[in-house]
Amino acid sequence: MADSDPIGEDPDMAAAELALGVLDGPERAEALRRMLADPAFAREVDGWRERLAPLIDEIAAVSPPDSLWPRIAGALDRTGDTAPLERRVARWRGLAVGASALAAVLLGWIAIDLRRPPETVFVERPVLPAAPTRVAQLAAADAGPMAIAAVTANGALKISPWPMAGGGKSAELWVIPAGGKPVSLGLVQPGHVNTLTISAELRPLLDGAATLAISIEPAGGSPTGQPTGPVVATGRMTSI
Amino acid sequence: MRVTDGVESHAKRANQGAVSDPRTIRAKTEARAALTAALARVASGDRGALRQVYDSTSAKLFGIVLRICGEREAAEDVLQEVYVTVWRRAAGYDPERASPVTWLATIARNRAIDWRRARRHAEGAPVEEAEAIADEAPLAPDLIEARQDAARLYGCLDEIESRQSAAIRAAFIGGATYAELATRESVPLGTMKSWIRRGLLRLRECLDRG
Numbered sequence: 166m167a168d169s170d171p172i173g174e175d176p177d178m179a180a181a182e183l184a185l186g187v188l189d190g191p192e193r194a195e196a197l198r199r200m201l202a203d204p205a206f207a208r209e210v211d212g213w214r215e216r217l218a219p220l221i222d223e224i225a226a227v228s229p230p231d232s233l234w235p236r237i238a239g240a241l242d243r244t245g246d247t248a249p250l251e252r253r254v255a256r257w258r259g260l261a262v263g264a265s266a267l268a269a270v271l272l273g274w275i276a277i278d279l280r281r282p283p284e285t286v287f288v289e290r291p292v293l294p295a296a297p298t299r300v301a302q303l304a305a306a307d308a309g310p311m312a313i314a315a316v317t318a319n320g321a322l323k324i325s326p327w328p329m330a331g332g333g334k335s336a337e338l339w340v341i342p343a344g345g346k347p348v349s350l351g352l353v354q355p356g357h358v359n360t361l362t363i364s365a366e367l368r369p370l371l372d373g374a375a376t377l378a379i380s381i382e383p384a385g386g387s388p389t390g391q392p393t394g395p396v397v398a399t400g401r402m403t404s405i
Numbered sequence: 406m407r408v409t410d411g412v413e414s415h416a417k418r419a420n421q422g423a424v425s426d427p428r429t430i431r432a433k434t435e436a437r438a439a440l441t442a443a444l445a446r447v448a449s450g451d452r453g454a455l456r457q458v459y460d461s462t463s464a465k466l467f468g469i470v471l472r473i474c475g476e477r478e479a480a481e482d483v484l485q486e487v488y489v490t491v492w493r494r495a496a497g498y499d500p501e502r503a504s505p506v507t508w509l510a511t512i513a514r515n516r517a518i519d520w521r522r523a524r525r526h527a528e529g530a531p532v533e534e535a536e537a538i539a540d541e542a543p544l545a546p547d548l549i550e551a552r553q554d555a556a557r558l559y560g561c562l563d564e565i566e567s568r569q570s571a572a573i574r575a576a577f578i579g580g581a582t583y584a585e586l587a588t589r590e591s592v593p594l595g596t597m598k599s600w601i602r603r604g605l606l607r608l609r610e611c612l613d614r615g
Contacts, residue, residue, distance in 0.1 A: 222555060
């Protein structure tokens with residue numbers, strides 16, 4: 166551009182751009198992934214959010230309708246908040262794109278299953294793999310989706326966490342039954358599709374009211390049997 | 406609307422109100438502590454605490470979401486999701502990392518931006534920016550960040566090129582993408598990216614100096 170600017174190349178401002186909200190598509194996804202994979206980057210994003218926070222003073226407050234709190238309370242009351250994914254998507258209209266992406270991933274997994282010879286861990290399953298019966302999309306508190314999980318009726322759980330952790334840490338997957346304590350389902354490898362076989366006694370925990378969570382633990386997993394590190398993503402199971 | 410419209414007066418107003426008397430500052434510090442404490446109770450499953458958070462923040466967060474979504478109905482859906490998210494994720498809130506208002510505003514902005522992006526991708530058309538109609542909803546004192554921070558930010562925004570600072574403000578408030586901002590200003594995408602990146606860089610230099 167014709168600017169007489171001493172800075173030649175634009176510097177890497179991805180943390181600021183993410184905090185500002187100008188990124189879209191792959192750039193935004195990449196920045197969100199960096200946020201979980203790189204603690205220094207995440208701190209930079211936090212720093213920018215604080216720097217820019219005074220700008221919210223420019224936005225006029227608008228009272229929401231009185232009917233909104235009852236709706237929120239109702240959403241919390243709903244057993245396990247298990248509105249079918251499709252219905253939630255319909256309400257969010259535009260999120261149809263996200264739903265198709267989720268469906269594509271699930272179909273991809275099923276297709277891979279059909280091509281693969283049966284693995285030893287699946288000795289008890291029928292010849293045709295069971296289709297997923299429940300899915301969960303795990304998201305970070307202030308970022309987008311971080312993992313997609315699917316559970317089949319015969320107790321296979323597939324989960325594909327985005328890259329995270331590293332630095333000698335392990336990512337551990339937990340199921341949190343409604344009103345219960347987290348139960349470890351094992352370690353997962355971020356950046357890969359993980360297949361876990363859920364033992365028969367744990368399977369009932371993976372019902373529609375359960376929440377899945379991933380925490381960052383010392384290498385090898387939590388030493389206490391309960392999450393000890395930061396919970397980086399959570400998501401509610403949804404029956405399909 | 407061009408990004409430069411209507412932002413100057415806001416900046417001046419915010420600047421003029423920059424210095425608060427110690428009593429006001431103390432009240433705000435207390436309000437912030439109360440909100441942090443309420444979030445901690447939300448984390449332990451206290452529904453009443455969520456209601457308290459809702460009462461003191463919903464008008465501000467609805468304003469934020471409405472500005473970005475541009476439609477009341479969608480904004481109400483998004484705001485509902487915001488508080489359900491707060492309910493589920495309050496345990497992850499770390500007061501060391503962010504002020505409670507910034508944390509809540511970030512969730513609201515992210516949810517609204519998600520909706521806006523998804524909708525644009527689905528419909529292939531830009532979302533028109535809504536001019537949110539301000540009502541007489543009182544601005545809860547805990548929603549106003551410490552004025553010193555605001556004064557520094559606006560001081561620095563005034564130091565950088567006006568088109569850069571205007572683009573930064575418009576992006577933050579309206580949740581627009583680079584592409585949308587470039588179209589609105591009739592400049593190439595690369596130019597808009599440069600304005601904002603360089604503006605942000607100068608902003609950081611200025612704030613770090615101060």
